[in-house]
Amino acid sequence: MTSKLIKSITLSMALLFIAAGSFAQLRLPAGYYYKKLPNGLQVVVIENSKVPLATVEIAVKNGSFTEDSVYNGLSHLFEHMFFKANKDYPTQAQFLKRTQELGAIWNGTTGSERVNYFFTFDTDSLYQGLKFLNAAIRFPIYRVEDMKKERVVVDGEFQRMESNPFSQLYIAVNKKVWGDLFTRKNPIGIHEIINTATPEKMMVIKNKYYFPNNSLLTICGDVKHEQAFAMAEKIFGDWESSGFDPITKFPIPKFKPIEKTDLFVKESSLARVPFIMYEWQGPSYETDSASTIAADVFSTIVGLNSSKLQQALVDKGLASSVSVDYNTSRYTGPIEVSVVPNPNKVKECYYELNKQINMWGQADYYTDEQLKDAKAILLRNDEYAKEKPSSLPSQLSYSWASTSLNYYTDNTDDYQKVTREDIKRYLDTYVVGKPFVGGIIINPELNKTVNAASFFAAQ
């Protein structure tokens, strides 16, 4: 009863925190400029003259979080098709030729909550580069024959992932963590969905999500914001708004909590070393932004060489590495523990890992000095993260999609404000005593001596 009451109070507090945030004025770091075009397209210009290059990126709130079992993997295929053909460059040969003329370095990524496309070229090509981006995002051409070829390519990317034993374990764990809604956390998708995708399905995605009012355009580099805004407005200004918020119109279902702890053993001849992964459902930016910050601080603490976790596992030779990560997400981010155990001490490693996790809720699990060190690391990491201008748009849009622009701006300062109580609340709410999914992938030969199933099981 008490625990329920505390949960209810803390949840209300978190909601208030978010509500207050949503009305707050937009804050951006120095050198960042913001404009929202009448069609809803948000544009950020980052003035950074370190090198005479410009990077343009368009990010869209799309990805596996929008995908049910009929569409799983198609945000990713859509991303590939972006680079295929459009009204200005009707074949991929012409598309690629144009990237070569621009001397562009380019890429695209698809994650759970964002799809982004980015090009870097010399700053004099900015206008041409924006026009090129505009043609690709607004006027793609989907031909059946192009899709047939690209489906094989995307499936090939999937097969490459499946050829990696660690990815195999990752997928197996995540299937259990997210249950019926696994597709919402699985950007790579499902083979048969990818292999039967049609131009019609691409158009469904385009007509749901690919609108200016669901996108962020970032221009970064040796540019002046007034000129960059003018170019953006001229080129993207007539892109018509959908008139609806896609996420409101096509709501994202809530994840069902993990009911009980589930541990499993997976054998694979490809796993030359064993690998252990634990995963919990962690905080959502939507409902508990404060815990997303505390999560990163805690992960940094237990990554310190001096931490009890590293000392118990790595220093004592039970594991080659152990890491704890939280994946910041708008819709329930995973908390993961990854361990590469010493193959000769898998059982000891497993018991020690559990012992350590069971102590996470104790006040003396980390010292004040470690908390201070973790904050100092996060402060300096910000310096490193800002070193590479061409990476800034991607960092910004990740926050835009999964949190907010203010979150991005305040992130490093917010880490400095985290207290022991914040960390305790995060751990108590999401980890300590909470059900989780754990898996170990192990070579069948090694498993003959280890017999992982004899101990790697829920008690």
Next chain:
Amino acid sequence: MKKYIYTLLIASAIGSIKPAMAQTKAYETTVDGVKVIVQPSGNDIVEIQTVIRGGIDSYPASKMGIEAMAMRALTECGTAKHDKNSFKNELDKVSASISGNTGKDYATISMSCVKSDFNTVWQLYTEAITEPKFDTTEFTRIKQDAINDLRANESQPDASIDKMANKVAFAGRDYAKEPQGTPEIISSLTAAETKAYYNSVLTKSRLFIVIVGDLNQADIESKVKGLLSTIKKGAPYTMNASFFRAYNNSFNEESKELATNYVEGVTSGPQVSAPDYYAFQIAMRIFADRHFLDVRTNNGLSYAPQAWFSPGSISVAKFSVSTTQPNKYIAVFDKLVDSTKRNGFTAAELADKKVAYLTGFYYKNETNGAQAGSIVASEVLFNDWRRSLTLIDNVKKVTLTDINNAFVKYIGNIVWVYQGDTKKVDPTLYKNGTLHQGDNPVNN
């Protein structure tokens, strides 16, 4: 904040020397006979790389991995003044990194920190290089870690096929030595012999130092003097370069239960002193674009078709794909090589690639680490670090005839390796060619 994303491969080629740019003029100075190259950076990050020349030349095949273990031990087995934990804890406090790595041609001991922490981190860096303890208990622990890393790497299909390609292509040569060693050799190494090995290669004659950061020259010289004060002079070292040629096509396979199949080919490339070095580098980058277009776009055969030039004391060109249709791939590949040899590249392709070099030049200058890496590679390969700054000038001089001649000259017989479902591949297609024109079109 780990982020799971699925990337579309960048179309441009990888693997060649990357350029660096002079934001403020770079210079070199000599301290106690050791060259120190300084590139001011205009930011608050300091990156330093101390290079030990030699790599695989420095140890016999029976001791492969000894340099890698020495590099690992520098930061994992304590120093005269710090045990392992206090050393790592001090680094943690300032979020700095010190690490040692080794490859076929040289080893690098790197440090990276925020400028305000420089004095603290430099002290630890100096200790790691000049006073490593090689504590036996810690050494036993890191041997297990190194073996785990080797096996984990073997679980990565891309790393595994590349390792197999090197092993088969360079069989019988020194270059076949694998710098990370084997589990068996690593198991047998002792802390004492690894320390003795490290002391034998840590000589002023093999060292040079690259600094990318805004530090005062007098301060740099004074600190480097301190670093070098206990390091012996040693005998001069010169890199042994040699040419790689495959005398016939070959095909080696390994059965693996993978979800797809991995193919890699190795053939000749110009030595670093060759006049057509840049011409071939550009030719391979353009060929990589063609390979991508033909294999992925036009035929949908692979997610990740790649072609690149890998320079070193032995320079080679490599091609790789992951594909479910290996027989179809080799047919497409043969046809592409044949048509490129017969018809050459176009003036437009060359012009576009020169623009791409310029973008790449500045792109690599975005981080201090990349600049340092580029300077190190140029100094090791050419004995001329300034080549990392003059790359664009050298590229500008290259003509269409140069790149066409270079491609024809070096792309000959290929050593192919394969991992995956061996029932899906016909080795004769790889060994005999697929164009049925009397002789193999990919032969010289």
